[in-house]
Amino acid sequence: MLALLLVPALAYGGGSAALARAGSPSRPLLIKLSFHRVDGPIYSVLVSGDFAFLVDSYSSTMNSSAGVLLNERTGSRRQVNLPGCSPRALGPPWLLFSCSAQDPASGLEAYSLNSGKTIDIPAATPEQLCEVATECEPVAVAVGAHWVEFENRNCGEHCAPEHAFEDIGSGAVRRDPTSSTTIPDLNSASLGYRVCTPLRVPRVYQFDFSSWGSLTFQGRFAVAYGTDVNGRAFFHLEHCGSGVQRSIPFESSQLFPVHNRTSVMWWPQLIPRDQLSGVFIPQLRAFSIRLPKAIGPTPLAALSTRTLYLLDGTRLWTARAPTGP
Secondary structure (H helix, E strand, C coil), X not given: CEECCCCCCCCCCCCCCCCCCCCCCCCCEEECCXXXXXCCCCCEEEEECCEEEEEEEEXXXXXXXXXXXXXXXXXXXXXXXCCCCEEEEEECCEEEEECCCCCCCCCEEEEXXXXXXXXXXCCCCHHHHCCCCCCCCCXXXXXXXXEEEEEECCCCCCCCCEEEEEECCCCCXXXXXXXXXXXXXCCCCCCEXXXXXXXXXXXXXXXXXXXXXXXXXXXXXXXXXXXCCCCCEEEEEEECCCCCEEECCCCCCCCCCEECCCEEEECCCCCCCCEEEEEECCCCEEEEEECCHHHCCCCEEEECCCEEEEEECCEEEEEXXXXXX
């Protein structure tokens, strides 16, 4: 699941690093995209694969958001409104809603992208979702075919955020399976997925503790996130069966790279965000996208299988995602 707005704040490094071991020409390919403004205000965007959910109405007093569900493969559009609920995550075949303002870990409902019906997610207790933290306030952050992922950040400055996983059907809760060679797979009934060699899950170092970073796969490629021992973050593009790493420059912990099966994109500078840099996969050909001035200086980006979304305040712009050099 790729979310446009909800991104963790972490230590970060500068964006001046060059692409490591660049096998592509030094001059990026300049790509021109045709951007279109979406009518009306859009407050947030959730994307995953061929699906996108555009939140076009919001009520803080009712803890309620509604929006339009897009299936980019078929072109279908569907209005989704669960009164008293707000969307938390998108991961086919589910759109996950939180329907309790007091306890974001309970009152969860999963909306089926296929049938349009909803099911209640069994309520897990704080004791099930938090193992170490003395104050447990877990929130749902991701969903897949079989599992909902919860994260508890309210553990103080000297402990790592905890992750727990609840089976959508049975309500069973599992601890985080992440290790140097294993990552969670929310689409697998077994939850754990063993990564290909020689890839390893990086570590994240903050204050006086460390935790696991992440590997996010796009076919045989993976985007790795971690930090060095001083807490300076890095992103690498890695490939199964190869030890080659390509460094992905980035300027802010709030502006993580976005990616799909054909490309990885990032902001080469914090402000103004007037261009996107990227690399095609599997060709490893660098490219650059210059944005129209009408979009504004500080958009946020999300990338589905077919569409690039740029949200500038409540103005949403879209363009067909580039697929190759």
